[in-house]
Amino acid sequence: MADFRIAWATFARDLRLELRTRESLNAMLFYALLVVVIFSFAFESEAELTARVGGGLLWVAFLFAGLVALDRAFVRELPGDTLTGLLLSPAPRAALMAGKFASSFILMLAIETVLLPLFAVLFNVSPAVHWSGIVLTVVLGTWALAVTGTYFSAMSIHTRHRALLLPLLLLPVVIPAVISMVQATQVFLGRSGVADYWWKLLFGFDVVFTTLGLLLADIVLDVD
Amino acid sequence: METPAIARPARPNWIVLWGSLTLTVLLIGLYLALLWAPEEATMGIYQRIFYTHVPAAFTAFVAFFINLVASVLYLLRRSRLADAWAVAAAEVGVVFLSINLITGPIWAKPIWGIWWTWDARLTLDLVLWVMYVSYLLLRQLTPRGDLQPRLAAALACFFFVDVPINYMAIRWWRTQHPQPVIFGGPGSGLAPQMYVALAVCCMAFMLLGYVLLRLRLEQEMDRHALDDAQRALLLEDVGG
Amino acid sequence: MPPPTASLPFLRCQRLTRFYGVFPALREVSFELPAGCLVGLYGPNGAGKSTLLHLLAGVRRPSSGSVRLGDEPAGTRAARQRTGYLAHDSLLHPHLSVAENLAYYAALYDRPSSAVTVALAQTRGEKLAGLKVGELSQGMRQKAALARCLLHAPQLLLLDEPFASLDRQTVLELQQTLATLRDGGMTILASTHTPQLLEGLADGVMVLERGRLQQCELGLPIAPQGVPHG
Numbered sequence: 001m002a003d004f005r006i007a008w009a010t011f012a013r014d015l016r017l018e019l020r021t022r023e024s025l026n027a028m029l030f031y032a033l034l035v036v037v038i039f040s041f042a043f044e045s046e047a048e049l050t051a052r053v054g055g056g057l058l059w060v061a062f063l064f065a066g067l068v069a070l071d072r073a074f075v076r077e078l079p080g081d082t083l084t085g086l087l088l089s090p091a092p093r094a095a096l097m098a099g100k101f102a103s104s105f106i107l108m109l110a111i112e113t114v115l116l117p118l119f120a121v122l123f124n125v126s127p128a129v130h131w132s133g134i135v136l137t138v139v140l141g142t143w144a145l146a147v148t149g150t151y152f153s154a155m156s157i158h159t160r161h162r163a164l165l166l167p168l169l170l171l172p173v174v175i176p177a178v179i180s181m182v183q184a185t186q187v188f189l190g191r192s193g194v195a196d197y198w199w200k201l202l203f204g205f206d207v208v209f210t211t212l213g214l215l216l217a218d219i220v221l222d223v224d
Numbered sequence: 225m226e227t228p229a230i231a232r233p234a235r236p237n238w239i240v241l242w243g244s245l246t247l248t249v250l251l252i253g254l255y256l257a258l259l260w261a262p263e264e265a266t267m268g269i270y271q272r273i274f275y276t277h278v279p280a281a282f283t284a285f286v287a288f289f290i291n292l293v294a295s296v297l298y299l300l301r302r303s304r305l306a307d308a309w310a311v312a313a314a315e316v317g318v319v320f321l322s323i324n325l326i327t328g329p330i331w332a333k334p335i336w337g338i339w340w341t342w343d344a345r346l347t348l349d350l351v352l353w354v355m356y357v358s359y360l361l362l363r364q365l366t367p368r369g370d371l372q373p374r375l376a377a378a379l380a381c382f383f384f385v386d387v388p389i390n391y392m393a394i395r396w397w398r399t400q401h402p403q404p405v406i407f408g409g410p411g412s413g414l415a416p417q418m419y420v421a422l423a424v425c426c427m428a429f430m431l432l433g434y435v436l437l438r439l440r441l442e443q444e445m446d447r448h449a450l451d452d453a454q455r456a457l458l459l460e461d462v463g464g
Numbered sequence: 465m466p467p468p469t470a471s472l473p474f475l476r477c478q479r480l481t482r483f484y485g486v487f488p489a490l491r492e493v494s495f496e497l498p499a500g501c502l503v504g505l506y507g508p509n510g511a512g513k514s515t516l517l518h519l520l521a522g523v524r525r526p527s528s529g530s531v532r533l534g535d536e537p538a539g540t541r542a543a544r545q546r547t548g549y550l551a552h553d554s555l556l557h558p559h560l561s562v563a564e565n566l567a568y569y570a571a572l573y574d575r576p577s578s579a580v581t582v583a584l585a586q587t588r589g590e591k592l593a594g595l596k597v598g599e600l601s602q603g604m605r606q607k608a609a610l611a612r613c614l615l616h617a618p619q620l621l622l623l624d625e626p627f628a629s630l631d632r633q634t635v636l637e638l639q640q641t642l643a644t645l646r647d648g649g650m651t652i653l654a655s656t657h658t659p660q661l662l663e664g665l666a667d668g669v670m671v672l673e674r675g676r677l678q679q680c681e682l683g684l685p686i687a688p689q690g691v692p693h694g
Contacts, residue, residue: 002574009571013560020559077557080597085555085612088523089572090544148382155375159365169362169379172355173386176393183397197396205389212385219299219378223524223539224371368485370525454486 003095010099011106017076018107024072025107032065032111033118040122047124055186058119059141059178062112066142067167069107070149073100074157083157087223097150097217101210104153105146112138125189133188133195140202141181144209148174151213154220177205238438246431253428256421264418273331275421279429280324281349287317287433288356288383295380298373304448307373310380312440314359316433321353344398351390355383474499474651475520475620480529482515489515491675492529497653497668499619501682502646504662505655507672513655516672517622520653521549533620545573548613550623554605555612558598562589562608565597566615573616583611586645588637603634610641621645623654627661639665 018025039057043049050057077083086096116138119125152169156162184198257275264271294309328346329339340346359379366372414422473496480493490512497503507513518524520531522539531538533546556565566580584590589607592600597608606626613621627635643665646652656662659669668682 005571005574009568013564013568016564017557017559079559080555080557081551081553082555082557084523084551084553085569086572088521088544088547088549088555089569090541090574091572092541151382155362155378158371158375159362160367161365165362165365168358172351172358173382175351175354176386176389179393179397183400193400201389201393201396208385208389209382212382216378216381219374222374223522224369451486455483455488458486459481459488459491 003092006091006095007099007102010096011102014073014076014100014103015106018072018103028065028068028072028107028111029114031068032061032115035061035064036115036118036122045123047126050123050125051190053186054119054123054125054189055182055184057123058116058185059182061115061119062108062138062142063145063171063178065111065115066108066145066149067170069111070104070146070153070170071163071166072107073104073150073153075153075162077157087221093217093221094214096221097154097214100150100154101147101213104150105143108142108146109139112142126191129191130188134185136199137181137184137188137195137202140199140206141177141184143206144177144181144202145170145174147206147210147213148177151209151216151220154217158220158224177202180205239435242431242435242438246428246435249424249428249431253421253425256424261417261421262415267335270331270334273327275425277324277327277331278422279426280320280327282426283429283433284317284321284324284352286430287313287320287437288352290437291317291356292380292384295377298377299381304373305445307377308441308444308448309437310373310376311363311444312437314356314363314376314380315440316437318353318356318360319436320429320433321349321356325349325353342398344394347394347398348390351394352387355386359383473497474534475653476530476532477520478530480516480519480531481527482512482519482524483527488675490519490526490672493672493675493677494529495670495677495680497651497682499651500646500649501667502642502652502654502662502665503668503670503682504659504666505653505670505672506657506659507655507678510674511672512675513672514624515675517549517624517653517655520620521547521622523549523551545616546619548616548618548621550606550609550613550621550626552624552628554597554609556597556605556608559596561594561596562600562611563593565608566612569612569615575616579615579617580611583614584608586614587611587641602629603631606630606634606638610638614645619650621650621652623652625656626654627656627658635661 039061043053043057074083077086116134149166149170152166152173156165156169159165180198180202184195184202187193187195187198253275257272261272261275263269290313291310294306294313297303297306298310325346328349332341333339359376362379363372363376366375475497477496478494480490481488482490493512493516505513505516515524519526520538522544525539533543536543536546538547556562560568562584563580566583567577570577570579580593581590584593587607587610589604589611592604592608595604597605600608610626626638630638639661642652642654646667653670654662654666669679670677671679
């Protein structure tokens with residue numbers, strides 16, 4: 001199907017671009033690293049504190065790092081003005097958007113894969129922690145951020161102060177997802193409580209906003 | 225060279241009519257709230273701020289609902305009027321929700337000793353406020369044209385879908401981590417006169433909201449009319 | 465592509481107007497172009513040439529008026545599939561190779577990957593395939609960009625100052641390519657500051673001034689003295 005080919009080609013091209021010029025990837029990773037390091041200066045990193053608020057700390061670090069990756073989603077299309085090339089083409093906007101969703105997701109996941117162990121070490125996370133639960137939360141939560149973030153990245157490419165507007169648009173909308181991610185992660189770090197309800201909410205958020213983002217892709221990926 | 229005539233109903237009439245109506249109801253509401261309604265048993269005189277706090281929230285929610293409907297209408301019809309309704313309603317909503325969020329702590333502090341609590345309702349109000357402020361920022365930072373209303377309307381759709389999810393998340397969050405419930409906890413009934421005072425104050429705020437909304441609406445439509453007139457002028461201009 | 469009858473209007477513009485804010489960049493431009501012709505678009509800076517091409521390509525929407533390609537309004541998927549647009553920017557990503565860029569556009573326009581080789585051959589840019597776009601000279605980039613336009617075998621080709629900063633050899637090759645395409649039935653509209661470059665090549669001329677179409681003559685050879693310089 002032509003649409004899937006477009007989505008896949010967009011996804012592959014985005015990743016190829018990021019890998020080809022490591023500059024932005026390196027900067028993103030280092031920025032994420034720095035955030036975690038600064039956090040460990042700002043907050044006491046004793047195991048006891050981590051068990052109580054580690055969820056929040058982790059996800060704030062992921063958010064900061066993620067915003068850099070999300071901004072790239074359409075800034076990547078500025079050199080050579082390839083954005084005009086995309087809008088010029090008959091490609092269905094939902095297909096383009098789907099490809100971008102996927103590439104943002106993978107990029108964010110890559111950064112988090114580096115951050116998570118670092119966080120575990122710097123913040124003295126107990127080795128007895130149920131890691132598969134945290135991983136599932138990370139996957140569901142990252143998709144939520146990637147989808148909404150990519151959509152608002154497309155929206156803010158048309159505006160002034162693009163890099164400033166992206167978090168202003170994204171953060172209010174993802175509040176329920178952030179609550180869910182943090183609470184679910186906290187369940188495993190603090191080893192108490194149950195994450196089921198939070199996972200269901202995150203999954204619901206993911207489904208709803210993926211659908212909405214694809215349905216409304218024509219609005220933001222449109223000419224003036 | 226003739227400028228095209230701009231036809232519009234005479235403005236002063238509606239402001240005089242609705243303005244005086246609003247002022248009247250506001251004064252009545254003020255009297256009812258501050259003097260007529262009985263003083264609440266436990267909270268004393270501070271409770272009277274409730275007559276501002278609740279109607280402000282109510283008006284804000286109505287305004288945001290109008291914004292939603294207008295945004296969807298804009299997406300379907302691309303009507304400038306629908307967009308004008310959307311931006312006017314959003315601005316009015318933010319103003320009233322701000323009043324709501326400010327009166328909350330003013331009420332809470334003398335009675336419960338804390339400025340803020342993350343109780344479910346207050347938290348939802350704050351989230352809604354943050355969302356619509358970002359909406360207004362988006363509008364401000366997008367250049368004027370066809371783009372601005374389009375992007376704003378898409379954002380409004382995101383908000384609409386987000387609100388129920390927010391409600392569920394915050395409710396469950398508060399169930400897991402209970403916080404002091406300040407406003408309208410179980411067992412807090414209202415005396416009949418309080419309901420009357422509340423209803424009148426709600427009506428007063430709604431009227432005020434209507435006046436503000438309509439003023440903003442007309443300002444927006446006037447701006448469009450002005451732009452149209454300028455464009456028509458510049459289009460004809462052969463020598464320039 | 466079957467050679468269409470030259471008399472049927474292929475591109476129809478009616479009262480095309482575009483405002484930027486309150487400033488009219490294009491004022492009620494109306495014209496018709498048949499299939500299989502090469503028309504030069506002239507006019508001083510700020511006349512609205514780029515704006516007109518943007519509207520025809522679907523890169524911008526008109527404020528009022530209509531553009532139709534055959535029976536399709538511009539900006540629809542069907543119209544975009546039939547339109548090629550050569551802009552000032554190459555619309556190719558500098559960090560990817562020409563082949564990689566074109567392969568992506570082949571996916572966007574739902575064309576087989578073999579279309580890339582064909583398009584590069586048409587513009588005589590076969591040797592550019594493996595090179596990174598960022599490392600190309602202006603002339604080479606132009607060829608690659610033109611290949612991008614031709615990938616989907618458009619019926620309408622729009623060129624925004626294609627001869628700008630090209631060397632003599634590349635100009636000649638471009639002229640030949642355009643002639644071949646026109647003879648194959650493509651409708652080509654090219655804006656340029658130097659009408660001499662289209663001399664003997666173009667079938668018609670359109671002149672824009674301050675957003676208005678001052679002159680539109682088709683089916684006549686270009687007479688350089690009759691065309692005002694920008």
